[in-house]
Amino acid sequence: MLQAKSNMCQGIKQLKQELTRDDVGQLNAQHSAISEPLLGKEFERQEQSSDCDTYNAYIKIKDFGRDKEFRSVDELQSALSSLYKGRHVSIIYSTKPYGLLATVFVSVDGAGEVYETYGDQSPVDFSAIKDELFCKTR
Numbered sequence: 001m002l003q004a005k006s007n008m009c010q011g012i013k014q015l016k017q018e019l020t021r022d023d024v025g026q027l028n029a030q031h032s033a034i035s036e037p038l039l040g041k042e043f044e045r046q047e048q049s050s051d052c053d054t055y056n057a058y059i060k061i062k063d064f065g066r067d068k069e070f071r072s073v074d075e076l077q078s079a080l081s082s083l084y085k086g087r088h089v090s091i092i093y094s095t096k097p098y099g100l101l102a103t104v105f106v107s108v109d110g111a112g113e114v115y116e117t118y119g120d121q122s123p124v125d126f127s128a129i130k131d132e133l134f135c136k137t138r
Helices: 002-018 021-048 071-081 126-132
Strands: 059-062 069-070 089-097 099-107 114-116
Touching: 059 071, 069 071, 069 114, 071 089, 071 114, 089 114, 089 126
Parallel strands: none
Antiparallel strands: 059 069, 059 089, 089 099, 099 114
């Protein structure tokens, strides 16, 4: 066992000696040439369309174990107004730029209007949720 470790260490030392700074520079240049265009295309694709209907967004209503996921903010708003009248639930969605989750606690009155449960209890701004929503390709 000790001999095997010694042989491995010698092999690593030999590789380090053979690898010059120029080799490292070439490897880094190759890596950048491959990865940067791919990253650029991904960001381009996300910037071209802010409409999440063609992308996969994470939007969920949490309702004490009766959770429901939605594909768009319009679906969410429609469901809240029609199916959750007189209820208090939370909306969870992924936000730009990295997909971190945001939570909004909402109350739906008998008429189907959706208000923030805490704070000034203002109507929920669904357009702001659309603007903040992080969408990723399928």
